[in-house]
Amino acid sequence: MRIAENCPQCGMRWWRDGFYLGALVVNYAVTVFGLLLMVVLATLHGWLAPRVAVALSLGIAVIFPWIFYKWSWSFWLASYYGVLPGELPANLGHDEPELRE
Numbered sequence: 897m898r899i900a901e902n903c904p905q906c907g908m909r910w911w912r913d914g915f916y917l918g919a920l921v922v923n924y925a926v927t928v929f930g931l932l933l934m935v936v937l938a939t940l941h942g943w944l945a946p947r948v949a950v951a952l953s954l955g956i957a958v959i960f961p962w963i964f965y966k967w968s969w970s971f972w973l974a975s976y977y978g979v980l981p982g983e984l985p986a987n988l989g990h991d992e993p994e995l996r997e
């Protein structure tokens with residue numbers, strides 16, 4: 897569950913103050929609008945019994961964000977630097993610290 901502070905390949909800093917909020921939003925959005933919405937729609941169509949839907953939703957709500965945490969972090973970093981490429985360390989005009997030994 898820990899995010900490394902730097903990329904082990906190039907040393908670019910991954911951890912920035914407040915970045916966990918973006919990853920949290922991505923994780924929440926995928927969980928709620930990607931998965932739980934499917935369960936709700938399947939229940940409304942009668943494909944899932946309500947009790948099964950509640951159990952499935954609780955399982956998804958607890959387990960999926962934990963599994964998806966690192967991917968949500970990656971997606972957030974890619975989105976951030978995709979929208980603000982000037983924030984990339986290589987574009988700021990100074991190099992990131994060397995890879996830690």
Ligand SMILES: [Zn+2]
Nearest residue numbers: 903905906907
């Ligand atoms: Zn890297």
